[in-house]
Amino acid sequence: MENKSTKVIGYWLSEKKTQKLNWTEFNFVCRKYGFELVKLDLSRDLEEQGPFTVILHKLTDIIALAIQGDPEAQAMISRVENYIKCHPEVAIIDPLESVRKLLDRYCSYSFIHDSGLEKANVFIPSFVELTSNDFEENLKTLRMAGVNFPFVCKPSVAHGSSNAHKLRMIFNEEGVKDCRPPCVAQSFVNHNAVLYKIYLVGDEHFLVERPSLKNFYPSDRGTIFFDSHDVSKADSTSSLSILDPDDRELSTIQPEASKLQQIVRVVRRKLGMSLMGIDVVIENGSGRYGIIDINAYPGYDGYPNFFQSLMNLILEMINQHNCDLISPGDDSGFDTGDSSDEKKKQSAATEDSWFNC
Numbered sequence: 001m002e003n004k005s006t007k008v009i010g011y012w013l014s015e016k017k018t019q020k021l022n023w024t025e026f027n028f029v030c031r032k033y034g035f036e037l038v039k040l041d042l043s044r045d046l047e048e049q050g051p052f053t054v055i056l057h058k059l060t061d062i063i064a065l066a067i068q069g070d071p072e073a074q075a076m077i078s079r080v081e082n083y084i085k086c087h088p089e090v091a092i093i094d095p096l097e098s099v100r101k102l103l104d105r106y107c108s109y110s111f112i113h114d115s116g117l118e119k120a121n122v123f124i125p126s127f128v129e130l131t132s133n134d135f136e137e138n139l140k141t142l143r144m145a146g147v148n149f150p151f152v153c154k155p156s157v158a159h160g161s162s163n164a165h166k167l168r169m170i171f172n173e174e175g176v177k178d179c180r181p182p183c184v185a186q187s188f189v190n191h192n193a194v195l196y197k198i199y200l201v202g203d204e205h206f207l208v209e210r211p212s213l214k215n216f217y218p219s220d221r222g223t224i225f226f227d228s229h230d231v232s233k234a235d236s237t238s239s240l241s242i243l244d245p246d247d248r249e250l251s252t253i254q255p256e257a258s259k260l261q262q263i264v265r266v267v268r269r270k271l272g273m274s275l276m277g278i279d280v281v282i283e284n285g286s287g288r289y290g291i292i293d294i295n296a297y298p299g300y301d302g303y304p305n306f307f308q309s310l311m312n313l314i315l316e317m318i319n320q321h322n323c324d325l326i327s328p329g330d331d332s333g334f335d336t337g338d339s340s341d342e343k344k345k346q347s348a349a350t351e352d353s354w355f356n357c
């Protein structure tokens with residue numbers, strides 16, 4: 001299929017992300033596999049920067065800005081979308097439509113909630129979106145959705161700014177006044193302060209254990225304001241993670257590999273994405289697996305040989321994409337959310353449809 005001898009990976013990542021991932025190392029892997037790595041300049045037409053074999057990106061911050069109406073960000077995303085539309089031969093990791101779903105917490109929870117995982121003892125803790133500033137109305141909304149105290153209040157926008165990670169623990173009705181809509185309220189699940197992050201790279205995944213919030217119970221205490229990055233990074237040492245003496249006796253349940261595999265398979269199929277992090281807690285007592293967060297292109301801190309896995313994914317995506325181009329009608333019924341689906345959606349998209357839940 002290639003009409004050029006060099007295969008080109010067009011990529012876009014923020015400077016912060018490039019440094020964190022030690023991206024120059026990926027350059028060596030690319031060369032070894034005959035790929036050139038070219039950073040996209042989103043301020044110019046992409047046509048003159050290509051041709052690309054594959055586009056790899058973390059555009060969450062820019063998509064979030066575009067949704068909020070920033071004209072520069074909208075122009076950048078349009079350039080990417082136009083290029084994708086005009087070049088069905090280019091594979092995209094990951095489809096913009098799928099990434100958009102993860103930008104809105106309510107949307108991503110709803111999407112997974114309907115995936116049938118409940119049958120496998122996996123659940124999304126009860127959640128609801130709060131859009132009003134009216135206290136009484138919010139109490140009613142919470143009650144009707146079955147969101148119980150304590151609950152975690154999370155900004156609706158899940159990615160793309162430090163504000164997205166400023167969360168609140170609400171313990172009682174008075175605390176509901178501390179919610180700042182638009183936000184998502186989600187019942188808190190006691191899990192002995194252990195968070196499991198499942199990092200996906202295509203069909204591969206790797207589990208890391210992280211600190212998390214300690215067990216909390218309904219009480220008359222005041223709201224706790226916290227930043228998720230102070231609690232659940234590998235090196236976090238927040239006092240909010242230290243179990244109360246009574247809770248130290250509770251047994252912590254270890255995750256089962258087969259269950260994690262099941263979660264990965266369903267979430268990947270549902271969202272059609274290859275680079276994701278799924279955050280899971282195991283509920284004390286019931287042993288149910290609660291999915292509390294899904295992140296697009298997460299940090300992959302602790303993932304062994306991440307760049308080799310990323311290269312394997314790129315090779316696989318190019319291969320699969322070429323097969324899809326040759327036999328587009330061959331729909332096996334398996335919703336891969338691949339880039340040809342993306343293109344169909346993109347071409348149907350209108351200027352104002354920045355976000356579709």
Ligand SMILES: Nc1ncnc2c1ncn2[C@@H]1O[C@H](COP(=O)(O)OP(=O)(O)OP(=O)(O)O)[C@@H](O)[C@H]1O
Nearest residue numbers: 125152164165186187188189212213228232292293
């Ligand atoms: N429903 C819940 N039940 C129990 N703990 C929760 C729940 N939701 C969030 N937490 C706690 O709060 C932390 C941050 O929550 P969450 O992952 O939703 O925030 P985030 O800002 O999206 O984080 P990330 O940095 O992973 O994107 C979790 O690591 C966990 O400790």
Ligand SMILES: O=P(O)(O)O[C@H]1[C@H](OP(=O)(O)O)[C@@H](OP(=O)(O)O)[C@@H](O)[C@@H](O)[C@@H]1OP(=O)(O)O
Nearest residue numbers: 017020060158159160161277295298299300301
């Ligand atoms: O690296 P980035 O800047 O993309 O930050 C991401 C962060 O990675 P880091 O750990 O390297 O900071 C991720 O952490 P892990 O789940 O992997 O622990 C997670 O918090 C994402 O939600 C962040 O993306 P954002 O929401 O801010 O877009």
Ligand SMILES: [Mg+2]
Nearest residue numbers: 158293294295
């Ligand atoms: Mg998140």
